Amino acid sequence: MxxxxxxxxxxxxxxxxxxxxxxxxxxxxxxxxxxxIKAQKIIDWETKKSNPxxxxxxxxxxxxxxxxxxxxAKKIPEIPETNLVPDFRMKRNNPINHENKILRxxxxxxxxxxxxxxxxFEINGTTPPKLPKELKATVSDNPEKAAENIRxxxxxxxxxxxxxxxxxxxxxxxxxKARLEAIGILILKNSDLVKCKARxxxxxxxxxxxxxxxxxxxxGSTFTLIHEFAHIILRxxxxxxxxxxxxxxxxxxxxxxxxxxxxxxxxxxxxxxxxNPQKSLADIxxxxxxxxxxxxxxxxxxxxxxxxxxxxxxxxxxxxxxRSQFIEEENNQTSGGRNTYYGSRYRxxxxxxxxxxxxxxxxxxxxTNHNAAEFMGIKNITHLFDIRxxxxx
Numbered sequence: 356m357x358x359x360x361x362x363x364x365x366x367x368x369x370x371x372x373x374x375x376x377x378x379x380x381x382x383x384x385x386x387x388x389x390x391x392i393k394a395q396k397i398i399d400w401e402t403k404k405s406n407p408x409x410x411x412x413x414x415x416x417x418x419x420x421x422x423x424x425x426x427x428a429k430k431i432p433e434i435p436e437t438n439l440v441p442d443f444r445m446k447r448n449n450p451i452n453h454e455n456k457i458l459r460x461x462x463x464x465x466x467x468x469x470x471x472x473x474x475x476f477e478i479n480g481t482t483p484p485k486l487p488k489e490l491k492a493t494v495s496d497n498p499e500k501a502a503e504n505i506r507x508x509x510x511x512x513x514x515x516x517x518x519x520x521x522x523x524x525x526x527x528x529x530x531x532k533a534r535l536e537a538i539g540i541l542i543l544k545n546s547d548l549v550k551c552k553a554r555x556x557x558x559x560x561x562x563x564x565x566x567x568x569x570x571x572x573x574x575g576s577t578f579t580l581i582h583e584f585a586h587i588i589l590r591x592x593x594x595x596x597x598x599x600x601x602x603x604x605x606x607x608x609x610x611x612x613x614x615x616x617x618x619x620x621x622x623x624x625x626x627x628x629x630x631n632p633q634k635s636l637a638d639i640x641x642x643x644x645x646x647x648x649x650x651x652x653x654x655x656x657x658x659x660x661x662x663x664x665x666x667x668x669x670x671x672x673x674x675x676x677x678r679s680q681f682i683e684e685e686n687n688q689t690s691g692g693r694n695t696y697y698g699s700r701y702r703x704x705x706x707x708x709x710x711x712x713x714x715x716x717x718x719x720x721x722x723t724n725h726n727a728a729e730f731m732g733i734k735n736i737t738h739l740f741d742i743r744x745x746x747x748x
Contacts (some may be wrong), residue, residue: 367412367426373401374431379419380456389418420460437463440592443609444553454551458594461545465558465565468709469541471730472563475712478721483562484539492588494611502618505588509534513625519652525573527652528580535584536708539563542580544704546570548594555579556594557586572688574654581619585612617661621651630667638672656681698741701731707746714743 376386376397383401387394390411399405407415416423425432437459476483487508492501506512511534519527532542541563548556548569558565566583568576586593591608630647639662641655648658659677662668702710710731717727717739728739 367400367406368428368430369401369403371426371428371431372407372415375415375419375421375425376401378434379421379460381418386415386418390414420464437466440556440558440594443593443606444551444596457547457550458553458556461547461556461567462558464545465541465543465556465567468543468705469558469560469563469565472541472709472712475709475716475730478716479712479719484537485562486539486564486587490538490588491590492615494589494607498611498614499618499623501588502615503622505619509538513622516620516652517625517650521649524649524652528573528577531577531580533707535566535580536706539708540584540587541565541708542706543567543709544569544706551594552596553594554596555583557583557592559587559590559592571685572654574648574652574657575685575688577620577653578616578657581616582612585615585619588615613660614664617657617664620653620657621661623665626651626661626665630662632667635666635669637669638676639668654681656685698733698738698745701733701738702742702746705731710742710746714746718743 376383383394383397386397392411396405396407400407412426413423416426439455439458440462442458473483489508490505492498511531516527519530536542539562543565545567546569548554548567554569554571554575556565556567558567564587566580566587568579568583571579582595583593586595586608589608589611593608595609595612626647629650630643639659644655644658647662648655651658656677659668659673659681663670663673705713713722713727713730716722717724722730724736724739728734728736731739731742733739
C-alpha cells in the first residue's frame with residue numbers, strides 16, 4: 356500500500372485576511388518579513404490562489420491583533436472604528452499615525468480582555484463588582500481630601516504603607532493593585548505603550564474599568580497606577596505619560612491627577628512628621644531624598660515632585676537639576692528582575708483579577724485546558740499549570 360501525502364485546505368476567507376491586514380495598517384511586505392516568508396505568499400492567500408496553514412494563519416492573527424476564528428467568517432466583520440481615548444501626553448516627535456496605530460491596538464486589546472472577563476464572570480455564575488458610589492471626584496474637588504477619602508474606601512491606611520517591611524517596599528504596587536482589583540478595576544500590562552512614550556492608559560467603564568500599565572520599574576509603576584486610578588475617579592478615559600507639567604503647560608485634568616497621586620502616596624501630614632523645614636529649601640540632598648522615598652515606598656522622583664507640590668523644596672531644583680536626571684534613569688530602567696516562574700509573565704500581563712477568573716472557570720471544569728490557554732494568550736499549556744500552582748503564593 357502506497358503512502359500518500361494528504362494536504363488539507365482550510366476555509367479561510369481571503370477577503371477577511373486582506374481586511375485584517377489593511378485594518379492593522381501592514382503592507383504585504385511588512386507581514387511577510389514578520390513571518391519570514393515571501394510577500395507573494397501573502398498576496399496568494401488574499402487572492403485565493405493558495406491557503407495558509409493553521410500555524411501561519413494563527414501567526415497572522417497574532418500580528419494583526421485579531422481572533423484566529425475570525426478568518427473563517429463568511430463576510431468581513433462589521434466592527435466600528437475605535438475612538439481613541441483622550442491623549443494627555445506632552446507633544447512628541449514621533450509620527451502621529453504610527454503612535455495612533457499602536458495606541459489603538461493596545462486599547463482594542465484592553466477592551467477585548469474586558470469582554471473576556473465579563474464572559475468569565477458569567478461562566479463562573481458570578482456578577483462583576485460595581486465601583487463604590489463614593490469613588491468619584493471632579494477637578495474642582497480638593498485632591499488632598501479626595502485622596503484621604505479614597506484611602507478609607509480602599510481600607511489602606513498610610514500607616515500600613517509606611518510600615519511595610521524593607522524587603523517588601525518594591526511590592527507596594529502589588530498591594531495597591533490587589534485593592535483596586537478587589538473593587539472591580541481590571542489592571543493589565545502592555546509594554547507596547549513604551550513605543551508611544553506613554554506610561555499608562557485608562558479606559559473608563561461603569562463596570563470593569565481598565566488600567567493598562569506600560570513597562571516601568573516597580574516604584575515608577577506605583578505612581579502611574581495611582582495616576583490612572585485618578586482618571587477612573589474622575590470618570591475620564593485617558594492615555595498619559597505621567598510627566599509633571601510646568602506652569603504654562605497646565606492641563607487641569609492631568610494636574611489634578613498628579614496632585615491626587617502625590618497626596619495619595621505621600622499624605623501631607625504624614626510627610627511632615629519626617630520632614631518639616633521651617634521654610635522652602637533651595638535643594639535636598641540625594642541621601643535625604645532617598646531616605647524619604649524609602650519611608651513611603653515610592654521613587655525619588657515621586658518624592659521630589661511631592662516636596663515641590665507642598666512648597667517644601669524650590670521648584671527650580673526639580674526643573675533645572677533633577678528632572679532630566681530622573682527621566683533618563685527611568686528610561687533606562689526595566690520592569691524588574693527575572694520572573695520567579697515561567698507563567699508569571701502571562702499573569703502579569705493579564706492581572707490577577709482576570710487570571711483568577713480564568714483559573715476558577717478552568718479548575719471547575721467550566722472551560723477546557725485549550726479554552727483557558729486561549730483566554731490567557733498562552734501557547735504552551737505547561738505555563739497554565741505553572742500559573743495555577745503559584746497563584747496563591
